[in-house]
Amino acid sequence: MSLSVLRIGPACTVQDQGRTGYLDQGLSRSGAADILALHEGAALLGQAPALAALEMASMGGEFEATERTRIALTGAPMQASVDGNPVIWNASHELEAGQRLTIGAAIQGTYGYLHIGGGIDGDMFLGSRSAHLTAKIGRTVQVGDRLSARAGSGAVGLKLQPDDRFSGGVLRVVASFQTPLFDQDTLDRFANTRFQRGARANRMGIQLESTGEGFAAKGQLNILSEVITPGDIQMTGTGNPFILLPECQTTGGYPRIATVLPSDQPRASQTPAGGQLRFQFVTMDEAVALHAAFQGDLSRLPTQVEPLIRDPHDIPDLLSYQLVGGMISATD
Amino acid sequence: MISPDSDPFPRIQPVGFDGLLVSFADTMAEPSNRAALAFRNALDLAQWHGVIETSASLASAYVRFDPDQLPHKEIRSRVSELLGQQNWFDAPMPSGRKYWRVPTVYGGDFAPQLNEAAAAAGLTPDEVVRRLSDSRVRVLTIGFAPGQPYLGPLGPEFNIPRLQELTPMVPEGALVLAISQFVLFSGPTPTGWRHVGQTAFRCFRPETPNSFALTPGDEMQFYSVTEEDLENIRANDSDGSGGATYQEIGS
Numbered sequence: 001m002s003l004s005v006l007r008i009g010p011a012c013t014v015q016d017q018g019r020t021g022y023l024d025q026g027l028s029r030s031g032a033a034d035i036l037a038l039h040e041g042a043a044l045l046g047q048a049p050a051l052a053a054l055e056m057a058s059m060g061g062e063f064e065a066t067e068r069t070r071i072a073l074t075g076a077p078m079q080a081s082v083d084g085n086p087v088i089w090n091a092s093h094e095l096e097a098g099q100r101l102t103i104g105a106a107i108q109g110t111y112g113y114l115h116i117g118g119g120i121d122g123d124m125f126l127g128s129r130s131a132h133l134t135a136k137i138g139r140t141v142q143v144g145d146r147l148s149a150r151a152g153s154g155a156v157g158l159k160l161q162p163d164d165r166f167s168g169g170v171l172r173v174v175a176s177f178q179t180p181l182f183d184q185d186t187l188d189r190f191a192n193t194r195f196q197r198g199a200r201a202n203r204m205g206i207q208l209e210s211t212g213e214g215f216a217a218k219g220q221l222n223i224l225s226e227v228i229t230p231g232d233i234q235m236t237g238t239g240n241p242f243i244l245l246p247e248c249q250t251t252g253g254y255p256r257i258a259t260v261l262p263s264d265q266p267r268a269s270q271t272p273a274g275g276q277l278r279f280q281f282v283t284m285d286e287a288v289a290l291h292a293a294f295q296g297d298l299s300r301l302p303t304q305v306e307p308l309i310r311d312p313h314d315i316p317d318l319l320s321y322q323l324v325g326g327m328i329s330a331t332d
Numbered sequence: 333m334i335s336p337d338s339d340p341f342p343r344i345q346p347v348g349f350d351g352l353l354v355s356f357a358d359t360m361a362e363p364s365n366r367a368a369l370a371f372r373n374a375l376d377l378a379q380w381h382g383v384i385e386t387s388a389s390l391a392s393a394y395v396r397f398d399p400d401q402l403p404h405k406e407i408r409s410r411v412s413e414l415l416g417q418q419n420w421f422d423a424p425m426p427s428g429r430k431y432w433r434v435p436t437v438y439g440g441d442f443a444p445q446l447n448e449a450a451a452a453a454g455l456t457p458d459e460v461v462r463r464l465s466d467s468r469v470r471v472l473t474i475g476f477a478p479g480q481p482y483l484g485p486l487g488p489e490f491n492i493p494r495l496q497e498l499t500p501m502v503p504e505g506a507l508v509l510a511i512s513q514f515v516l517f518s519g520p521t522p523t524g525w526r527h528v529g530q531t532a533f534r535c536f537r538p539e540t541p542n543s544f545a546l547t548p549g550d551e552m553q554f555y556s557v558t559e560e561d562l563e564n565i566r567a568n569d570s571d572g573s574g575g576a577t578y579q580e581i582g583s
Contacts, residue, residue: 023394024372024387025544026475026518125538135478136519137538177345177353224358225475227387227394229348251389251475259348287349288399295400 001069001117002148003101005141009059011202012141014120016052019128023250029230030132031246033111033203033269035262036298037075040162041115043301044072044092046154051119052129054147056112057203060103063114065095066146070117070156076109076166076270091159091308109166109270110201117156118149134204134247158305165267168197168275171243173233173258174287178226181217181255187281190215190257195241195277203247206268207240208277214239217255225253231260231268233279243268261287263294342367342420344411350384350399352411355392356420360513362485363421364391365472369549370423374414380407388548389473390482425581429549431468434516434533434576436507436554437562438464442530445499449509449526452492463487464528465556469514471548477518479536479544483552484513494524505531505574507554514554529554532566532574540571551581 017038018031032038032055042049053074060078072092073080080087080103087093087101089112095101106112122129123138131138141147179187189212198207216239217223228234232244234254243260245268258279260268271277282290341364343355354371357364372388375395382402386395397407438461439446450460469483491512499522502508506517507529515525518535531554535545546552557565565575 021385022478022544023385023396024474024548025478026480027478126543135536137478174349175346176348177355224360224390225473226392227347227351227353227389229351229396231348249476250387251473261349284346284349284404288404291349291399 001151002066002146003063003069003071003095003116004066005143005145005147006062006064006100008061008141008143008145009056010140011057011059012061013055013131013133013138014052014122014141015055015130016128017050018130018246019126022126023227026250027126027132027135028228028248028250029246030128030130030135030137030203032113032130033245034075034113034165034266036163036165036266037111037113039298039301040074040090040160041072041113043305044074044090044158044160045070045115045117045156046302047117047119047152049298051115052122053116053120054114054141056103056114058106058110060105060112060114062103063101063147065097065099065101067097069095069149070154071095071101072115073103073112074115074160074162075111075113076106078106078112079104088159088308090162092156094156106272108272110272111269116147116149117154118152120147121149132247155305157308159308160301160305166270166272168271168277169267170278170280171264171268172261172282172287172290173279174261174282174284176232176256176259178217178223178255179258181219181223182215182257183218186215187257191279191281193278197271197273197275197277199273201273203245205234205242205244205248206271207242209240215241215257217257223253223255225251228252228256229259231262231265232256233258233260245269261290263290342415344408344415346404347394347396351394351396352407353392353394354411354415357391360390360472360485365470366425367391367420367423368393369426371415371420372548373426375411378410378414380410382407389475426549429547429551429581430578431581432546432550432552432576432578434531434552434554434574435557435562435565436465436529436531437559438529438556440559442559442562443507443527445526446528449492449528452526453489455489460528461556463489464509464554466553468551468553471546471550471552472513474544474546474548476515477521477536479546480518481516481535481546481550481552482513483516486512486514488512492526495526496524498522498524499527502527503530505533507531516552530562531576532562532569533576534572534574537572545572
């Protein structure tokens with residue numbers, strides 16, 4: 001199965017779940033900005049969530065199937081069509097050789113995913129196919145590239161109702177080791193502030209804006225550089241928060257006020273510019289329960305796929321179908 | 333769960349949802365870096381089921397774990413017990429470390445901020461080159477960019493501040509200096525540290541089987557060579573070592 005790339009957005013990369021174990025070498029995990037979308041694509045194609053997909057930041061591209069190819073579309077919903085006919089997002093489809101898949105701009109959210117049956121067979125480096133552009137590992141996908149996958153059999157024509165995580169909302173956070181550097185008033189104000197996602201955003205992190213004064217820590221400029229993990233909410237010198245994402249640095253001297261739970265990191269990554277976000281502190285016990293529920297949801301995804309055809313709403317060109325014309329006998 | 337920052341060292345604190353940090357100081361010093369490296373090594377040797385990865389930074393060790401397999405209370409008590417087993421500030425360094433000697437051009441067009449650094453340190457440029465060239469420093473931690481070491485400690489005369497203005501770009505292999513530490517850049521980068529030396533040593537070699545040249549705890553010496561020497565080394569360098577040689581450090 002394979003697609004050749006005819007047009008492509010400026011920030012599309014191959015991503016899987018990233019590489020673990022190189023923190024001590026200054027290399028962060030990378031991997032999909034929306035891990036949930038990888039699991040959804042896997043469920044729609046009946047394959048493993050460890051397989052790589054194409055991550056498309058805000059803008060997709062045009063792809064031609066060089067042979068019969070199964071695909072799935074997940075994450076931020078984008079305008080998509082095959083040979084000009086709209087196709088359903090959060091669903092798996094089959095392309096015949098020569099058919100063209102066109103994926104436009106995100107309608108909601110930031111990161112859309114194009115999965116290919118068998119998983120995209122990108123270069124493996126240190127156990128992962130994930131590009132990590134800030135570490136100069138891999139590169140963006142370019143016109144003329146071929147996205148190929150090992151053949152494999154699996155389902156198509158399935159759909160999922162995804163969690164809506166594409167327009168901001170509440171992010172659950174836990175206190176981390178630098179949280180006590182912020183006084184209680186600042187922490188309360190942080191939890192009561194409605195933030196807007198700013199314009200500065202990439203796979204390293206997203207900037208948040210709010211009205212009112214910033215969120216400064218005690219001795220902010222004299223903090224020893226310490227370990228950073230994805231999900232950390234870092235306060236810059238001006239007291240504006242950044243939520244750090246999979247390509248974040250591994251250490252840094254700006255204090256972190258809290259850490260977004262792994263279950264809510266997809267929502268953080270997907271929030272588009274201008275989207276509103278709020279933070280809710282939870283205890284570690286609550287976090288453990290929320291995380292277990294998230295893992296349970298991921299493992300149940302394969303049982304939640306449904307056939308596409310049952311619902312007339314799923315047939316985008318319904319009006320062009322001859323619904324009764326070909327019928328010869330009502331009892332056939 | 334979270335200690336107030338008045339708690340004594342060593343200190344165990346949570347890092348987000350799935351990590352613990354064991355800090356030995358809140359400033360960089362040789363004994364606390366030694367403790368961090370030794371304790372991180374002990375965490376690795378313990379091989380607890382449920383540990384995902386560990387690392388060491390300037391003065392602390394980090395462990396990430398799967399709370400399903402290793403609940404927070406359990407790992408915290410195990411870390412606390414391990415911490416109590418010895419005085420980590422005078423622990424021996426981990427074995428298997430290397431001592432690297434790296435040919436380095438100090439000053440001139442290759443490293444144009446040496447004179448500024450000398451002025452900040454209150455020494456002549458020749459004296460700075462002599463002292464830096466003779467300094468044997470440790471890889472204190474690796475970070476910021478893949479494979480990129482922070483090295484030290486250098487003598488107190490080199491406790492010079494970072495620049496106010498960033499230098500727009502210094503090349504891969506640049507040896508930069510501030511706050512009694514070197515950084516050896518693994519790629520071209522803007523920096524507020526002073527560019528005092530230039531090497532042909534590549535810290536991150538993604539195209540080779542061993543992508544990362546250095547390990548925290550390794551030691552390095554940047555001995556002075558001429559620009560011509562470095563050009564010759566570059567012309568004949570096939571593996572990115574830039575003429576560096578190493579020997580194992582006996583534990």
